[in-house]
Amino acid sequence: MRVTGVRVVARKEIAEFFAQKKNLVGMLFAPLLMIFIFLFVFPSLIDSLSKTVPASVLIPKVLDMYGFNYTLFLILMMQTALASDMFIAEKMRKSIEVTLTSPVSVNDILIGKVVATFAMAYPISVGSFFVVAVFFWSSYGLYLPSLPTLVYAVSVLPMLAILLFALLGLLQLSTRYYKAANAIFSFVMVLAIAIPSLFIKEMPTAQDLLLFYAVACAILSTVMSRLGQTLLDRERVVTTSG
């Protein structure tokens, strides 16, 4: 890996992102929608639910759910939206081939793009959580993020988001079936986030969630290192373009 190559790719991606206003609108839509729901829809639900469950129990659980599940979900949504421009458009226009005629490797390109999306999506996603947390704290005076949520936000969440986007990038760089790769990735991610909650009768504690995501992170990093060795190949990228 060449640090220069990674840095240039990341800077180029960020410049391309800000060159198109539609990207900014697309990127901010999901977090703004989520903030709207939590600020304007949830309070009425909480008011009705708090007749059976005390607000002091309910609100921390709701915000842990946001902290653990929705921040990741938001990052993934934003990153998946960016991936179409970053990988698919570059392959179709063949600008990725031109980049590969320079000393930059496929690894550098993938890491640069992952760094760029993460640098944009992570602050927005975590920021949206803190907006909601501050609102609930000011309205109910009950909640500040728990320690596991904070640990998750600064350690496991970045790792998980980076690895998942790297996986999506890897799939898109190594196949010509971009749309299928995008669809499969989104579908599997939604299932991975949603299905466990169907089988869990009680909402897991913040510590359990932290452990669950840390294990997922470790498994994913092993899968990625194996896949990367096989799929990150210049010829494969070139022959699956266009």
Add this chain to the structure above:
Amino acid sequence: MKMNNKEVVCLDNVSKSFAEKPALKNVSFGIFAGEILGYVGPNGAGKTTTIRLLVGLLRPTEGKITVFGEDPYLSGALRARIGVVLDAPGLWENLTVHQNMKYFSAFYKKDAEKAIQECLKMVNLDGKTNEKVNTLSKGMRQRLATARALVHDPDLLIFDEPSANLDPDGQREIRELVLTLSRSGRTIFLSSHNLPEVQQLCKRVAIINNGKLLGVLDSSELQNRNLEKTYFEMVRGE
């Protein structure tokens, strides 16, 4: 094939197949330092595959390629000595002309502002630095791709149809640019369908069809024979 110590590029019995379908079959030729070698053939003959092999985007199925004595697929440092204009310009459409040059040159060296300005001037794009690529004409894009290939001052230049999208004025400018670059000592590999242009610019011309090299015409043959006539005789008589 014997290696000549003046050869900067050497293809030795190179074959390339895609999913068992051969695109190149036992192709051998060399490019001498400082020369302009033309490469002509019909669509689908294997010209673009050869170029992709030379710049290390593909690896040969059989045979060996060396550029400046190194394998282009494996050596990242070698690619800093090669400039290439591919069949598709492959520009970053949402960025400006200057940003395209800046980010591409940054893969090679930190501060290339002087080189960027010189290269844009060479292709008459110095007045368009702040325009977005998606507002440029096809010809301007082609010229920008050419400027980008020059920005790191490469020793070997590879052109795949450099004048394909250009008007007669643009084609003349590119011909003059190729000659200027050749005079400065650079080695040039020029793949083109424009046979008069190739005859005018090149010292030797390799003709390829159906993945097979039909022959390499040297300068005396090019002086005494009409390339267009020879090309059709070789391609149709294969």
